[in-house]
Amino acid sequence: MKTFLTLALLALAPLVHADSAADNAAAESQIRASLAQWVEAANRGDYKSAFSVWAPDLIGWAPDGADDTYAREQKFAQLPAQPPTTTYALQINEVIVDGTLALVRDTWTQTTRAQPADKVETFRSFEVWRRQTDGAWKISRWIDGPMHAAAAAR
Numbered sequence: 001m002k003t004f005l006t007l008a009l010l011a012l013a014p015l016v017h018a019d020s021a022a023d024n025a026a027a028e029s030q031i032r033a034s035l036a037q038w039v040e041a042a043n044r045g046d047y048k049s050a051f052s053v054w055a056p057d058l059i060g061w062a063p064d065g066a067d068d069t070y071a072r073e074q075k076f077a078q079l080p081a082q083p084p085t086t087t088y089a090l091q092i093n094e095v096i097v098d099g100t101l102a103l104v105r106d107t108w109t110q111t112t113r114a115q116p117a118d119k120v121e122t123f124r125s126f127e128v129w130r131r132q133t134d135g136a137w138k139i140s141r142w143i144d145g146p147m148h149a150a151a152a153a154r
Helices: 002-043 047-053 070-077
Strands: 054-061 086-098 101-112 119-131 137-144
Touching: 002 047, 002 086, 002 101, 002 137, 047 054, 047 070, 054 070, 054 119
Parallel strands: 054 137
Antiparallel strands: 086 101, 101 119, 119 137
């Protein structure tokens, strides 16, 4: 009986791993889609829609200024949508998913309309995503690197 149980567990092991790999791949797809949706919403000044990416336990660190929080992002989400002065482009460099946590490493380009010329800068970012109780993936922690002029992007 013990041998049969051992053989049965060994036979099932690849199926468990396959489900885990499929779950991680689905999570990566959801995260990539969420980031794309955030960029689209932010670029049209719709912070109510952009708000959906944040987890309730959010803490974010920009190079300057106060910590970002869920409550702070909620305030932005309550502002009326209007054309933004700053727009974003995103390059996702890496997504690592393992169970209920994911790490994203990405590079952002932000363009701020200004006279006499637009200001284009890039920065690298690192995000920790968590699967929420409803199955959605949200950003729980983030940290941004320093801004660089677009020509000096790394």
